[in-house]
Amino acid sequence: MALPAEHVRIQHEQTKTKQWRIKYMKNNAFRYACLASALSLGVALFSIVVFISQTGFLVFKDVSWKEFFFSATWEPFEEKYGAAVFIAGTLYLTFLTLIMCTPIALAIAIFVAEMAPNWLKNVMRPMLDLLVGIPSIVYGFLGLTILIPFIRETTGTLVGDGFLAAALVLTMMVLPTVTRISDDAICAVPQHLREAGYALGSTKLQVITRIVLPAARPGILTAIILGMTRAIGETMAVVMVIGNTAQFGWDLLTPTSVLTSNIVMQITNVQFDSTWNYALYMMAFLLLFISLVLIIIIRQLRPKGE
Amino acid sequence: MNLKSFIKKFSLVALSSSLLFGSSLTVTEKTEAAQQKGKIVVAGSSALLPLTQQAAKEFKKANPKVAISVSGTSSIVGPQSVSKGSATIGACDWDATKPVPGFSAFQGLNAYPIAVIPFATIVHKDNPVKNLTTKQLQDIFAGKIKNWKEVGGKDEPIIVVNRAHGSGTRVNYQMKALKGSSFMTQGENYKEVSSNGNMIKAVETTPNAIGYTDLAYIKGNIKAVAYNGVEATVTNVINGKYPVWGYGYLLTKGPATGANKAFIDFIQSKKFQQGSLKKLKFIPITAMKK
Numbered sequence: 001m002a003l004p005a006e007h008v009r010i011q012h013e014q015t016k017t018k019q020w021r022i023k024y025m026k027n028n029a030f031r032y033a034c035l036a037s038a039l040s041l042g043v044a045l046f047s048i049v050v051f052i053s054q055t056g057f058l059v060f061k062d063v064s065w066k067e068f069f070f071s072a073t074w075e076p077f078e079e080k081y082g083a084a085v086f087i088a089g090t091l092y093l094t095f096l097t098l099i100m101c102t103p104i105a106l107a108i109a110i111f112v113a114e115m116a117p118n119w120l121k122n123v124m125r126p127m128l129d130l131l132v133g134i135p136s137i138v139y140g141f142l143g144l145t146i147l148i149p150f151i152r153e154t155t156g157t158l159v160g161d162g163f164l165a166a167a168l169v170l171t172m173m174v175l176p177t178v179t180r181i182s183d184d185a186i187c188a189v190p191q192h193l194r195e196a197g198y199a200l201g202s203t204k205l206q207v208i209t210r211i212v213l214p215a216a217r218p219g220i221l222t223a224i225i226l227g228m229t230r231a232i233g234e235t236m237a238v239v240m241v242i243g244n245t246a247q248f249g250w251d252l253l254t255p256t257s258v259l260t261s262n263i264v265m266q267i268t269n270v271q272f273d274s275t276w277n278y279a280l281y282m283m284a285f286l287l288l289f290i291s292l293v294l295i296i297i298i299r300q301l302r303p304k305g306e
Numbered sequence: 307m308n309l310k311s312f313i314k315k316f317s318l319v320a321l322s323s324s325l326l327f328g329s330s331l332t333v334t335e336k337t338e339a340a341q342q343k344g345k346i347v348v349a350g351s352s353a354l355l356p357l358t359q360q361a362a363k364e365f366k367k368a369n370p371k372v373a374i375s376v377s378g379t380s381s382i383v384g385p386q387s388v389s390k391g392s393a394t395i396g397a398c399d400w401d402a403t404k405p406v407p408g409f410s411a412f413q414g415l416n417a418y419p420i421a422v423i424p425f426a427t428i429v430h431k432d433n434p435v436k437n438l439t440t441k442q443l444q445d446i447f448a449g450k451i452k453n454w455k456e457v458g459g460k461d462e463p464i465i466v467v468n469r470a471h472g473s474g475t476r477v478n479y480q481m482k483a484l485k486g487s488s489f490m491t492q493g494e495n496y497k498e499v500s501s502n503g504n505m506i507k508a509v510e511t512t513p514n515a516i517g518y519t520d521l522a523y524i525k526g527n528i529k530a531v532a533y534n535g536v537e538a539t540v541t542n543v544i545n546g547k548y549p550v551w552g553y554g555y556l557l558t559k560g561p562a563t564g565a566n567k568a569f570i571d572f573i574q575s576k577k578f579q580q581g582s583l584k585k586l587k588f589i590p591i592t593a594m595k596k
Contacts, residue, residue: 075491076471077408077471144504144507144508144511145507145511148511149511149512152512157494158463158465158494158495158514159465159494159495159496159497159512160512161497239500240500240504243497243498244470244497244498244499244500245491245492245493245496245497245498246491246492247492247493253494254494255494255496255497264500265470265498265500266470266471266472268379268380268382268383268472269380269381269382269470269471269472269473270382270472271382271386271409272386272390
């Protein structure tokens, strides 16, 4: 009599272990799927870096690094490969864009998150999402046809292309991204913090500047990083309004050039395996490197323990 | 008879008749042209792209067994990809078997002219200057003449708009209009643009600008300036008075063979040159007196 019962028990345990095994397998498969996704991104990034740097560093066979980084004479057909104008230009343009964009974006985000009535929020947020999705060539085209003649007429400058036009177009482009992410960060600040502030007699301004913004700081920094990387890498809109001339444009109104615009202007027009081609690859590598450094710097700015 | 069955019957009739008609057409075409097989890859000049695309469409109809792919990026890509072997035909705005300003000659390629492309100096429509000489153009584009009044215009600074180095239009303009003299490279009255479209936009919106483009693109708020007293028109190009034009070339590695030869012959044929090519605003090569 004991036999059948034992048999049933064993069978039951077998099915049980089978079920467990399937569960384990599923669990493992999921783990490996996630790992593979993460790895493929890593491999892609790694191969981009290897490929670009391999080609790019060939430039130093013909050009000294001193000339490449510190000379401002970019005349490739005369064998002069000084990229200082473009490197400084990229940093300067990104800096200008952030200076113009951050205060406005923050103000809009605070308005949408803290002050606007609900119906207006429901209009503003989809509108900002739509603005994020507008292709950069559209912004560039508007800059070329509307902004540049306007700048020329108001400032009396000759051409109108330059850092001012580029920074304004970039600000316009980056603004919705920074605003939306800051908005989310501000909304994520717990309501009880604000209520505690009001209970202690704070005004709205005090609550926003002393409680909400410090609490939302990590999210706002992320927004600025994303906006910044977009500004550094933006090409099509910039190339249409910057003037594409290898000279410094500190006064904001002289036609000049940055890394991205110079690469896109010239990369299809140079011979393969020429020093010029390598120099353009080196500039692409520098772009990667600059955005990496800027991201690290901003991450370091975050308060510890977050 | 209800409407549905009527539509059914009608479409049946239409379909069968079109099939009959279509098949009879292809039959005549098949007998007309010798059937070609093989692969044709065209790469290079974007200025010649409308032409090669149209030719590919028509050539494919007559030779369904040929696989053709056509793309356009920039002139220098044409000879480069043919030399490398990634394309069988390269399209280029200049004869890449000879050296031109900024580019050395490519060895081992054969060049076939397929169209005549005229170029013109352009200014804003409101600019009173009607004519410029070779010397004046050389000095303007070199940055030596800086004010319109020096060439008979208003007392306004000249803004020079140039194409990027390597543009086929720039190479031709530099060779034919400026006789090989160099361009300025910087200054607060100088800028470069990335395409014919951007060139036109820039001159259109800048009253004191000077630039150059393909003759076919000129309309709207820009106008062509006469060159040494000769108006930039198709007629003046054909009768030899207006010298600022260039041939568009197709290049092959060594002499063209098989399907590639047939394709080039097709583009050079009288039928295509007088038909589609003219419609696309190019000038037939046969129109030029040699």
